[in-house]
Amino acid sequence: MQKAKKYRPNVAAIILSSDYPLKCRFFIAHRCDIKGAWQFPQGGIDEGESPRDALLRELKEEIGTNEVEVLCECPEWIKYDFPKNMAKKIYAGFDGQIQKYFLVRLKNDSLIDIQTPVPEFDKYDFVDYERLLEQVTPFKKEVYKQILNYFKKVGYI
Known part of the structure; x- marks a missing residue:
């Protein structure tokens, strides 16, 4: 019998530049610890913390500001598995992450x-x-x- 996969609760921010909606440019950042890994800011949800509070905390911790306007929140939680070679290195005990995505615009x-x-x-x-x-x-x-297709479908991208 195969054991159920375990996913770490997480938030992720798709950050649009402050010139949105005139231009639609997305913030991506290169991780210090994984060469060649570009991604959106993301992070775990602490015990008792709401996803929106986690979003603002993670933005402050990772990019030095949480001065954003939340444009939209995806109603679904999105899962992904860590690659086999990374799973044990990153978060022992978890097979991947389940994420709540927010679309935000920098003020x-x-x-x-x-x-x-x-x-x-x-x-x-x-x-x-x-x-x-x-x-x-x-x-x-x-x-x-x-x-991104979800945020496009609902008219933000």
């Missing part, structure tokens, strides 16, 4: 600072949709397509 005076007390990223960029899907880490690409 006009928001300043991104990835040199946080515990940096997760060493560089970042704002990219268009095509470049985003070319640049993100391969094992997250299908999840990103799925969630």
Whole structure:
């Protein structure tokens, strides 16, 4: 009998630049600990914390600001499995993550600072949709397509 997979509760932010809706550019960042891994900011939900509170906390911890306007929250939770070679290295005991996605827009005076007390990223960029899907880490690409398609369907992208 196969054991049930265990997923870590998580939030993820799709951040649009402050010039949205005139331009639709997405924030992606390169992880310090995994060479070539570009992704959206994300992080675990603490015990008793709401997904929205976790989102704001994670943004402050990872990009130095939580000065964002929440445009939309995906009603579904999205699961993904860690690649076999990463599962034990990242979060022992979990097979993957189950994520609540938020689409947010940076407020006009928001300043991104990835040199946080515990940096997760060493560089970042704002990219268009095509470049985003070319640049993100391969094992997250299908999840990103799925969630971006949802936000497109509901009229935000």
